[in-house]
Amino acid sequence: MITEIEDGMAARAFYLRNYRVPFTFEQIDSANQEKRILPGPKPLRCRFCDRGEPAVTFRDVAHAVPESIGNRRLFSAYECDTCNRFFGSGIENHFGNWSKPHRLLGGRIGKKGIPTLKGGGQTGWRIGRKGNRFEMVAGENADDRPFTPSEDHHVLVLTLPRDPYVPINVLKTFVKMALSVMPDDEFAHFGETRDWLMGEATDGEFIRNPSGEWVVATSTLADSFAIHLLTRRPDAPDRVPYSFLLLSYGIQRFQVNIPCPARDEMCEVDVPIELPPFPWPGAAGDLVHAGELDLSGCERMTGDKAQVTYRFETVEITEPVQSRAAGGQAD
Template identity: 30%
Template sequence: MEKDLTELARRMKYFMDNYDCAYTYVHNVGETQAIVDYQDKVCRFCGKRYPEVKFRKKAHAISELVGNKEFVLRNECDECNIFFGHKLEDDFGKYLGLGRTLSQIFGKEGIPSYKDRSGSWRIDWTNKGWVIQMKPDCTGVEQHEDYMIFHAVRDTYSPIAVYKALVKMALSLLPYEKMPFFLDTVAWLKEESHLVSKYNMDNYAYMIERFIPGPRPLELRASGFIRKFDSYAVPYYQFLLEFGNYSYQIMVPCKTKDGLLEKVGQVDFVQIPGTDETAFMQSIFGESSSKLVDMRKKEKVKNECFDFCLSFEKSEEHNEEGRKIDEVLKEEGIELEKRLK
């Protein structure tokens, strides 16, 4: 434990010495938190203004996929909104996959259900907790005494698109006066193809992914850290997104400000102390884990395995034994329409 604290203190010092916290947005205040630029109805991504472009859609500064209902970006036009949704956010959703369900992230229609692609199991959140439906030949769910391991397969996604989705959120929350430093980054985000690019952002395209066990340990929160002085050989802008059981940290590409880094070569990617760490949240559900994920790949990744361990206090197993699942659910007072077909 002592060793851990020293390591945490080292990281805290690194960020205090090198960075200013530009913002921290915390979700669940119960009202809209709007990010508004100086000029109304000018898009911060394409620079176009009304009436050339419209601002009818509600643009989320952080993806709704992670449970955001409050952070809204006024200065994102409908065209950019649709583009980012199709090009980036879809992939982000596929990457998160089963994690969104088991982290109990509220989407547009409540906590998303998950149905495995093999069709042999599904999981739904109900009024009585999780309901897992499995076929007799199901191998995707490992049952243990007080936990289960789910072996899922991610839908096809492109790693660079997932990374770009995080960059887009980081730029949505960035104080507007810093946007001119990110013209290349915006142009890169808006490229039609991930495969053919004018820009090489490979040095940046990594993320620190953390998993914090337990029932929804983290509220949705986004923080931005901007380098204090340009003479420091650290990345200009780092972004941290925390929600449910996960946190994602990225270095946001900033070619204009990171010239020095290119000369220095190898750059340390130091983990921002997470809210769970700085609050010294003790988890009875086990230690958090963190890994560096390479997001440089532009091609699609197919059939990637994704395991999730879910621990529980109490579980009940029902074999149909001639009874219909409808009868079992009714008997238990569980409200669930969806069935494994």
């Protein structure tokens, strides 16, 4: 399991002695930052289905990380159009439904802009965002609203509904991101992982090692995200999983175990692995939540909700049922 937050220096030393970073990318300013296209083999073969032209084509732009979290600059040349559409209409839809509430709160600009949440029909509630400003319509039915305000409306407890999703497909999306960015010499170890990703079976037993999630109070810039791949050093002194994906966007940070049966043999014992949380730079003093991320479920989730308490610096209320709030942060 992931232990409680430890001293940042100790956690940093743990990861430095056990892991290397074969891939790293940070999008800081998508308007001015150059695109990075991860090159494929010549002749081109798809990394995921292992087919090449003319059996498949490579005409579409393949985002190495979903566009929904704000990716505008990181692409791959080795994902064929067929697999691109397979992921986009499949597991990435589940990821989109699961991540939508936090993408709204973090101001993530996807293909269709920042997500909006609403419910209760034409006279119901609505939560949207423009830049750093939230716009909320309370709706006529007070019992139906997914938020509870303090008396002065400066603090809101938000219980935001998620559209239906299957947890293991959300996890597969994280794994797909990692497989998309890893160098060829690392990808060679992940054949079983690729087969699990592409297979129809949603086997939660394939995932044996812990992953973690952090929620922080202050969102990263709306146009930024960071992705890093960790793999175990050959001389790692501790018993640790082979690989992790680190992903940061909005108000969330993730440390997701990437299963690698070919390299996780040291983990095949009935003794839990305890890991210090990854010491995300700048997040320790702003931490709202840290804990294990369990996405091993194979059943369709309906009625699931994400809860966050938000504190707003300024609030503007328009009667009778519409309220607007601006300049907030997670609490």
